[in-house]
Amino acid sequence: MKEKTQIALVQMRCGPEPDTNLAHALELIGVAAKNGAQIVCLPELFRSQYFCQSENHDNFSLAESIPGPSTEALTKLAREKSIVIVASLFEKRAAGVYHNTAVVIDADGNILGKYRKMHIPDDPSYYEKFYFTPGDLGFQSWKTTRGNLGVCVCWDQWYPEAARLTALRGAEIIFYPTAIGWHASEKKEFGKAQHSAWETIQRSHAIANGCYIAVANRIGHEAPAGGDGIEFWGQSFVCGPDGEIIAKGSVDREEIVMAEIDWSVINRHRTHWPFLRDRRVDAYAGIQQRLID
Amino acid sequence: MKEKTQIALVQMRCGPEPDTNLAHALELIGVAAKNGAQIVCLPELFRSQYFCQSENHDNFSLAESIPGPSTEALTKLAREKSIVIVASLFEKRAAGVYHNTAVVIDADGNILGKYRKMHIPDDPSYYEKFYFTPGDLGFQSWKTTRGNLGVCVCWDQWYPEAARLTALRGAEIIFYPTAIGWHASEKKEFGKAQHSAWETIQRSHAIANGCYIAVANRIGHEAPAGGDGIEFWGQSFVCGPDGEIIAKGSVDREEIVMAEIDWSVINRHRTHWPFLRDRRVDAYAGIQQRLID
Numbered sequence: 001m002k003e004k005t006q007i008a009l010v011q012m013r014c015g016p017e018p019d020t021n022l023a024h025a026l027e028l029i030g031v032a033a034k035n036g037a038q039i040v041c042l043p044e045l046f047r048s049q050y051f052c053q054s055e056n057h058d059n060f061s062l063a064e065s066i067p068g069p070s071t072e073a074l075t076k077l078a079r080e081k082s083i084v085i086v087a088s089l090f091e092k093r094a095a096g097v098y099h100n101t102a103v104v105i106d107a108d109g110n111i112l113g114k115y116r117k118m119h120i121p122d123d124p125s126y127y128e129k130f131y132f133t134p135g136d137l138g139f140q141s142w143k144t145t146r147g148n149l150g151v152c153v154c155w156d157q158w159y160p161e162a163a164r165l166t167a168l169r170g171a172e173i174i175f176y177p178t179a180i181g182w183h184a185s186e187k188k189e190f191g192k193a194q195h196s197a198w199e200t201i202q203r204s205h206a207i208a209n210g211c212y213i214a215v216a217n218r219i220g221h222e223a224p225a226g227g228d229g230i231e232f233w234g235q236s237f238v239c240g241p242d243g244e245i246i247a248k249g250s251v252d253r254e255e256i257v258m259a260e261i262d263w264s265v266i267n268r269h270r271t272h273w274p275f276l277r278d279r280r281v282d283a284y285a286g287i288q289q290r291l292i293d
Numbered sequence: 294m295k296e297k298t299q300i301a302l303v304q305m306r307c308g309p310e311p312d313t314n315l316a317h318a319l320e321l322i323g324v325a326a327k328n329g330a331q332i333v334c335l336p337e338l339f340r341s342q343y344f345c346q347s348e349n350h351d352n353f354s355l356a357e358s359i360p361g362p363s364t365e366a367l368t369k370l371a372r373e374k375s376i377v378i379v380a381s382l383f384e385k386r387a388a389g390v391y392h393n394t395a396v397v398i399d400a401d402g403n404i405l406g407k408y409r410k411m412h413i414p415d416d417p418s419y420y421e422k423f424y425f426t427p428g429d430l431g432f433q434s435w436k437t438t439r440g441n442l443g444v445c446v447c448w449d450q451w452y453p454e455a456a457r458l459t460a461l462r463g464a465e466i467i468f469y470p471t472a473i474g475w476h477a478s479e480k481k482e483f484g485k486a487q488h489s490a491w492e493t494i495q496r497s498h499a500i501a502n503g504c505y506i507a508v509a510n511r512i513g514h515e516a517p518a519g520g521d522g523i524e525f526w527g528q529s530f531v532c533g534p535d536g537e538i539i540a541k542g543s544v545d546r547e548e549i550v551m552a553e554i555d556w557s558v559i560n561r562h563r564t565h566w567p568f569l570r571d572r573r574v575d576a577y578a579g580i581q582q583r584l585i586d
Contacts, residue, residue, distance in 0.1 A: 119571045138576050158568045160453030160501055161577050168585045193535045197500045197566075200536050204497030207490045208453055242486045243493050273490075275451045278412045279583065283431055284454050287580045290572065292461045 003264055005147050007173070008037035009216035009236040009257040010046075011249040016224065018047045018062060022070060025087075026077055032256045033081035038107070038146045041086040043218040043236075044154050044177040045100070048090070050218075050232075054225030055130040063092035066114060071103055079109030084146045088153060088177035091116070093133075100132040102151040102177055104142050112142045117153040118162060125183065125230055128155070139165035147173060147263065154178045157198070157215070161287065163205035172266050173212035176202065180217060181232035195233055203243035210241045210270040212261055219252055241269035296557055298440050300466070301330035302509040302529040302550040303339075304542040309517065311340045311355060315363060318380075319370055325549045326374035331400070331439045334379040336511040336529075337447050337470040338393065341383070343511075343525075347518030348423040356385035359407060364396055372402030377439045381446060381470035384409070386426075393425040395444040395470055397435050405435045410446040411455060418476065418523055421448070432458035440466060440554065447471045450491070450508070454580065456498035465559050466505035469495065473510060474525035488526055496536035503534045503563040505554055512545055534562035 010028045014021050025046050032040045045051075047070060051059040064070060070089055078085045084107050091101035091114075100117035116135030120128045139162055141150040150171030156162040157176050166174050180198060182191045206213040217236045223229025236249040238259035247259035270276060286292050303321045307314050318339050325333045338344075340363060344352040357363060363382055371378045377400050384394035384407075393410035409428030413421045432455055434443040443464030449455040450469050459467050473491060475484045499506040510529045516522025529542040531552035540552035563569060579585050 118573045118576060121571065123565075123567075134573070139579070155571065158501060158566070159572065160457065160497070161572070161580060164453065165577070165579050165585070168579060168582060170584075170586065193537050197536045200493055201497045201500045204453070204494045207494045208451060243490045244486050272416075273451070274416075276584075278414065278448065279452065279454070280411045280427070281581050281583055283411060284458070284580050286432075286458050286461060287454060287577050288574050289461060290574055291463075291569075292458070293463065 003262065005038050005261045006036045007039045007214060007238065007259055007261055008032035008035065009214055009238065009249070010040060010042050011216060011234055011236040011255050011257055012043060012046060012218055013220040013254055014046055014049050014218055016049055021047050022073060026073060028256060029077055029085065030081070033083050035256065035258060037083060037258060039084040039086070039149065041175045041214060041216045042088060042177060043216045044088045044179040045090055046088060046218065049222045049224045050179050050230060051224060052128050052131055053125045053227065053230065055127050056225065059131065060098060063090040063098050066091050066101060066103060067111060071111060075105050075109040075111060078105045078107060082107045084144045086151055086175045086177065097133050098131055099135060100128065100153055102153055104144065104149070104151060107145045112144060113140060115140055115151045115153070117156060119155045119159055121155040139169060141166060141169035141171035147261065150174045152176055154180060157202050160205065160208060163209055167209035167211050171211060172263060173214055173261060174205065176213070176215040178215055178217040179232060181230040183230065184228040187231065195235065199237065203239050206239045206241055207243040208275065210266055210273060210275065212238065212240060214238045219254060241266055296555065298331050298554045298556070299329045300332040300507060300531065300552055300554055301325035301328065302507055302531065302542070303333060303335050304509060304527055304529040304548050304550055305336060305339060305511060306513040306547055307339055307342050307511055309342055314340050315366060319366060321549060322370055322378065323374070326376050328549065328551060330376060330551060332377040332442065334468045334507060334509045335381060335470060336509045337381045337472040338383055339381060339511065342515045342517045343472050343523060344517060345421050345424055346418045346520065346523065348420050349518065352424065353391060356383040356391050359384050359394060359396060360404060364404060368398050368402040368404060371398045371400060375400045377437045379444055379468045379470065390426050391424055392428060393421065393446055395446055397437065397442070397444060400438045405437060406433060408433055408444045408446070410449060412448045412452055414448040432462065434459055434462035434464035440556065443467045445469055447473060450495050453498065453501065456502055460502035460504050464504060465556060466507055466554060467498065469506070469508040471508055471510040472525060474523040476523065477521045480524065488528065492530065496532050499532045499534055500536040501568060503559055503566060503568065505531065505533055507531045512547060534559055
């Protein structure tokens with residue numbers, strides 16, 4: 001494994017046509033690879049608009065098997081470009097069992113594994129519990145040829161447990177394919193604090209675990225089910241183990257957010273901030289309780 | 294319990310004389326109470342300079358029993374002013390068994406309980422493992438007459454597990470008595486990032502747990518053991534459940550940092566950001582491992 005790796009987050013707009021989105025994603029991955037990217041991460045559920053804004057049984061037809069048509073195209077591209085790809089897909093596992101799944105494809109085109117989103121939200125316009133069975137594969141890390149990485153997905157980002165378990169399994173960078181934005185009715189009053197909380201807690205995962213964090217979000221306003229829709233806030237970012245942001249996308253433009261990952265920083269940082277050394281693993285059992293009341 | 298509570302963080306300078314520091318702390322608590330504070334938190338080990346900059350057996354003479362002289366003065370003041378006091382003390386539990394302990398005193402002057410620092414650092418000029426036996430009382434919360442609070446101490450602030458467990462036990466605000474600052478040799482290159490990481494991870498505890506966080510740090514340059522010493526960076530702060538800072542002290546002045554805690558915000562916030570609802574308590578067992586390798 002090399003000492004430094006170039007990564008790219010594809011910050012993209014997603015339209016109503018899945019095939020068009022997939023083709024666009026493949027094109028942007030190609031650009032990222034041309035720019036030197038060795039690991040590329042797509043945003044959450046990039047193949048479609050964010051259909052979870054309504055509970056509509058027709059939307060299950062957007063799901064596909066893994067492996068399936070999307071991974072066929074993505075694994076081929078990964079092999080051609082010799083890059084690692086992290087891709088978030090709507091997985092049909094069986095009739096009535098669907099997951100929000102991220103696939104990790106190694107630079108040789110093989111699917112190394114998949115992560116099924118563990119924490120499933122259910123909020124107005126984010127009706128994910130209707131669509132996604134909670135993940136049953138736990139938190140994971142993969143030794144890719146371009147680095148040791150883990151993947152969590154969107155709502156997972158609010159859970160320090162998810163980042164911790166992923167890091168304890170060896171991930172030195174955690175990717176977060178994401179689809180998050182503002183409701184028009186809330187943006188003026190709460191928008192700034194909402195975005196700040198989102199960025200802050202993910203920076204904190206880097207700090208707590210002495211690893212890199214890389215978050216790929218989409219952009220654009222989507223209201224596929226009518227209503228006010230969601231204004232996805234972009235601002236994909238990468239931060240280092242001290243939580244400092246080293247690359248950040250805009251709020252409303254498609255772009256490829258590139259960053260250089262220096263793996264040696266992790267060892268140096270954890271040596272100077274030896275948080276993992278002092279964890280009180282003897283005293284954390286209560287974490288497995290809902291409340292301690 | 295009232296809907297709103299005024300809290301105060303005493304950001305103070307600590308001199309070489311313990312009795313003078315205690316008298317000064319009592320005086321500042323009196324001022325805070327006069328200003329309307331109902332809960333007052335002192336910085337970590339406020340009765341002395343930060344003696345952990347060297348390993349010196351003589352420093353164990355700074356420790357005291359709990360209850361002891363300091364709690365006698367503090368409980369008396371709490372009763373007189375009808376305020377809750379969170380005070381960090383160097384506890385002598387038995388010959389050879391010392392703790393870095395925070396005492397929670399209710400507004401009637403009774404000691405509600407104590408928290409013994411669970412995560413003990415050991416870094417250049419922070420030789421705490423020499424002095425403090427790791428805490429054996431776990432993470433706790435107390436129902437005081439002025440609010441449900443928990444206490445963690447300094448190094449604990451880098452551990453999401455500590456904040457989570459304290460919140461799961463019912464704390465709606467977590468106080469962090471703290472003694473942290475810059476080494477002169479590092480400040481220029483790393484100082485800004487160090488402070489940012491410290492503030493960020495504590496804000497993230499508020500976000501993850503939907504509670505208030507209140508951090509009392511000391512100020513001043515101390516080199517009790519010779520050497521370059523530590524420049525304590527003050528900047529005591531309070532943040533709300535969305536992680537936004539609502540009160541913050543300066544970097545170098547003694548002051549009483551006051552904030553109004555609106556307990557209803559917690560319920561409202563957790564209703565809109567229902568992170569606790571979706572925790573995957575079935576999948577967190579690995580948190581109790583050092584690494585999952």
